[in-house]
Amino acid sequence: MQILENEPMSKHTSFKVGGPARYFAKAECLEDLKKALNMACEKGLPYFILGNGTNLLVSDKGFDGLVITLAGEFSEIQDLGNGAFKVGAATPLGRFARSALKQGFAGIHKLAGIPGTLGGAIYMNAGAYGQEIGTCCTQVTVLDSDGSIRELSNADCAFSYRQSIFQGNNPSTIGSASSPTFMTILSAMFQLSAASAECKTVADLETELAECMAKRKATQPLNMPNAGSTFKRLEVGSADTPTQIAPGYYIEQAGLKGYRIGGAEVSTVHANFIVNAGGATANDIMELSEFVQNKVTEKFGIQLHREIILLGKFE
Known part of the structure; x- marks a missing residue:
């Protein structure tokens, strides 16, 4: 190594x-x-x-x-039969989603456009278009920092909207690697349902995926460096309409689309994306995210929470 x-x-x-x-x-x-x-x-x-x-x-x-x-070896997909899969943490989520789709299994096919790895998807409980990775995950294998391997059930993982138990076990923010409470995701088990069980065919799933990909391309700044949604959506029930749980709604209403700090810009395509418009620094992106949070709070009394993970020390 x-x-x-x-x-x-x-x-x-x-x-x-x-x-x-x-x-x-x-x-x-x-x-x-x-x-x-x-x-x-x-x-x-x-x-x-x-x-x-x-x-x-x-x-x-x-x-x-x-x-x-x-x-x-962390990039392997094992087909265990009848919709059960064991997937390594380094496996691209899109590769797993497309592989399962081709075999006629539903449940994560709409996640094929998410560019991260399986481990990152478990960590964040990644989701899109009504599907979340945690819904069909049955077990996660982890390595504790004391060297022991454990199997966590779905309930153990405490999946919720863009949350899991793993986000509370990040040694990068603590300054020590010695605690046995820190867990490294090695692989995860999944149980997917057959497309036929949902009265669908593989062609139907492929059509749904194509529609999701087309929507993604039309509504997200995929041609500029970014890290996906900057802020988490609001809790359901905290606003009058489904549109108003979306951070982009408030950011756009605050007139911040296209606002720049240095090389960082609030995307003109989707207001909940901050993009590197050219020559941005991490500090530019951080400052812009904080500026957006403050402006939305000032105008609407709402606190937006970052979805993006921070690594290292920021001023």
Whole structure:
């Protein structure tokens, strides 16, 4: 396993910004991962498990710790039969969703356009167009930082809107890699339903996916570096209409579409996306997100909460 030093995180995030990670490792197998975690523990360093970096903002100062990305055996999809699958944490979510669709299974096909990995999707309970990854996940296998492997049930994972138990176990924010409470997602089990059980065919699922992809292309700034939705939607019931639980509604009503700080811009296509319009820094993006939060609170009395994960120290 190769350990890189001072690896630019701008190479590993969809925002294309971020300073260097002090150490950067690619773990191809469980032994590699344990070695990397032991290194962090021995050096007293915080660590961060990186997927595709599609929901991540890394500080311009970088991350004074160890970033670990998974590959190799963590990218495998095992078909266990009858709609049951075991999927490695490094597997692209889109690859799994499309593979299951081709075999005639529904439940996650609308998630095929999400650019992250399976592990990141579990961490965030990723969802789109009425589907969430946690709904059909039956079990998650994790590695505790004491080296033990555990199986967590769906209930153990405490899935809710863009939330899971794993978000409370992030050693990158603590400054220590020694606590046994921190968990690294290794793989997850799924039980999907046959398309026929929903009175649908594979062609029907493919049509639904195509419609989702077309909507995504028409309504999101896919041609500019971004990290997906910047803010989480409001709780259902906190507004009068479904439209008003969407952060983009308030951001647009506040007149912030196209507003810029440095190279960061509130997308003119979708107001809940902050994009790197050219030459943005992580600080530009952070400042703009805070500006948007303050303006929406000032105008509507509503507090928006970031969906994007922050890594490193921000001023």
